[in-house]
Amino acid sequence: MLANALSLAALAGAAMASPCKPSPTTSAPSYSTVPSPSSTAIAPGEPFGLMALRSASPIHFAQFGAALSSVFLNLPSQNATCDDGENPTTADYATFTLSEEGELYLYRQSATPQQLFVDRSGMGQGKLGYTTGAQPGPRNGERTAFSLDDYNDLSFNGAGFLACPNSIDGAWSVWVDAGVSSPGGNSDCLGLSARAVKIAGAANSCVYTQ
Ligand SMILES: *[C@@H]1O[C@H](CO)[C@@H](O)[C@H](O)[C@H]1NC(C)=O
Numbered sequence: 001m002l003a004n005a006l007s008l009a010a011l012a013g014a015a016m017a018s019p020c021k022p023s024p025t026t027s028a029p030s031y032s033t034v035p036s037p038s039s040t041a042i043a044p045g046e047p048f049g050l051m052a053l054r055s056a057s058p059i060h061f062a063q064f065g066a067a068l069s070s071v072f073l074n075l076p077s078q079n080a081t082c083d084d085g086e087n088p089t090t091a092d093y094a095t096f097t098l099s100e101e102g103e104l105y106l107y108r109q110s111a112t113p114q115q116l117f118v119d120r121s122g123m124g125q126g127k128l129g130y131t132t133g134a135q136p137g138p139r140n141g142e143r144t145a146f147s148l149d150d151y152n153d154l155s156f157n158g159a160g161f162l163a164c165p166n167s168i169d170g171a172w173s174v175w176v177d178a179g180v181s182s183p184g185g186n187s188d189c190l191g192l193s194a195r196a197v198k199i200a201g202a203a204n205s206c207v208y209t210q
Helices: 002-016
Strands: 048-053 065-066 070-073 081-083 096-098 104-106 114-119 128-130 145-148 153-156 161-164 172-176 191-196 205-207
Touching: 048 096, 096 145, 114 191, 128 172, 128 191
Parallel strands: none
Antiparallel strands: 048 191, 065 070, 070 172, 081 205, 096 104, 104 114, 114 128, 145 153, 153 191, 161 172, 161 191
């Protein structure tokens, strides 16, 4: 009976320790309607998509897309060139990988993948973009310090993300929160969490437009 009592205590402990997101910071969204965090960590190099979480907004659950060397939410067509994926011609979201060193890439199976950078300088104001091949990033571009937390939420050097409306094709442009609430001359930007979601089935291996 002692064993049973212990396992009951363990169950009670587990219930009390059930996932509860830490208090959001000023610009972070409310998590009340968010599905339970994934219990499975995403391994270095494992492909994932990113979903925006900002409840009661047009970008809640929006997928991250990549085009024109920039990152967007609610982008109708990325026009990426994809191969080998399950759904190669109609990838309507971007697929990412994160290296052990904190480098973020656009997933590509068989060649040099495109790599994300962040420009937190006064010029960049948190610009999130990507380079192709040997293309140099901006002078102040940083390429490491991306990480995923226990909830698979992505951050850059501890900072979260912002999205601003009225970008190309009605999409929202995505920025790293570098302390500028309206980066790039935008307005009405919203803070969001960027949750990594594992890809079910074969991941889309793509080259995104420059
Ligand atoms: C994708 O192609 C369509 C058709 O040419 C165009 O209207 C749209 O703006 C393109 N999207 C991007 C993100 O370049």
